Amino acid sequence: MKFNPTLPIYLQIMDSIKKEIVTGVLVAGERIESVRNLAEKYSVNLNTMQRACAELEREQVIHTQRGIGSFVTENQETISALKSEMSQALVNDFVQGMQGIGYQQEEILKLIKKALEK
Amino acid sequence: MKFNPTLPIYLQIMDSIKKEIVTGVLVAGERIESVRNLAEKYSVNLNTMQRACAELEREQVIHTQRGIGSFVTENQETISALKSEMSQALVNDFVQGMQGIGYQQEEILKLIKKALEK
Amino acid sequence: MKFNPTLPIYLQIMDSIKKEIVTGVLVAGERIESVRNLAEKYSVNLNTMQRACAELEREQVIHTQRGIGSFVTENQETISALKSEMSQALVNDFVQGMQGIGYQQEEILKLIKKALEK
């Protein structure tokens, strides 16, 4: 995975894992890979990976049992909320961004449609 | 102006100024405020403002004449290119983001329309 | 039993067993459950339970006879000492803690009385 140098790596990893959860790649209630494995998979230092996991735990997206591993939350509501939260953030950023540089409704829709057709 | 702590402030200022240019708040060819004034207006350190302006100059969005001040580019093509560049970036980030969390075309359009109605 | 994640589990189990001894739930001289049973009862790993018992034995609170089982010390003095030791630790931690955050004698007594009435 390539990281964007303008954003902390641990945030980008959190985002990547959240995506895997909301798209079902990681299943609710199931164990995720060990921090060590994940660190290797993302080619980052163990500490960086631990930080990402710690923040995800604080957000209640995963929960950890010491000596055993970390598990995706089994609370489906949390996951749904996560998905709509993420999409709302994207939608708002996009719409506000476009309006901020002077685009009107029809133009925005036209550009989106064009992009979706690709 | 409130800054997002996850992104360098100078980038956020550059974005803000670019928006003012493409929306015509800042007029092509005209002089912009002094770096000192801008720093005060944005409530940031002078160094930060200087960096933002230096980057804008590197991107040829503004140009500086020593002892006189800085000016928005008078090249309308540069400004048009800037606008479509910014919108393309927004569109791509948005579409890729939504697809990345599992949304399909119709859903994306529906959410956009809902957001535009507000 | 819920464990506090900031303190080693084996210490919390030791404390729990000591409490049972000083309150007479576990009787002096009598046999206690097998480590295996205790591990299940507390829902902890066998190793953790073994560690707790090993430490209790080191403190001479219990003693083990190979092939037979573990027994609460029959020495009543040890048990009395244990009780006053535990209460002294509690009292000291409490008083020092309260004074450390700026509470005076009367306030401390007032809060204690209030808590005891519940």
Next chain:
Amino acid sequence: MKFNPTLPIYLQIMDSIKKEIVTGVLVAGERIESVRNLAEKYSVNLNTMQRACAELEREQVIHTQRGIGSFVTENQETISALKSEMSQALVNDFVQGMQGIGYQQEEILKLIKKALEK
């Protein structure tokens, strides 16, 4: 400062700083020492100190301005809440602990009074 090896250092430092805030050693709204200074003062690694500060910020006890420093919250309610929270935790742990090893109200009060006289 001597640290208790059974508890993470960063938690003990957080506690120490909270105490300084509720007792007024650190004044609401004022800047606290730099992380580097604090790390030296507590004789811990910079990272450990940063972790303590990050957690305090998450608890809204302090807030940080990048490149400038950290400041005690200016919200007096937060500080009052902190104080009563800390004292309630102490009182509850103590009372439950004493009752857990079989002490009655009068005995508890007697021991507390004795300890306070010292």
Next chain:
DNA sequence: GTGGTCTAGACCACG
């Protein structure tokens, strides 16, 4: 083997 904490030391963004 698994997660948690700690140290040491580097580099960056910002003031």
Next chain:
DNA sequence: GTGGTCTAGACCACA
């Protein structure tokens, strides 16, 4: 100078 992130590597508690 100040805080934030990252790497490297050690040690501990727990399963």
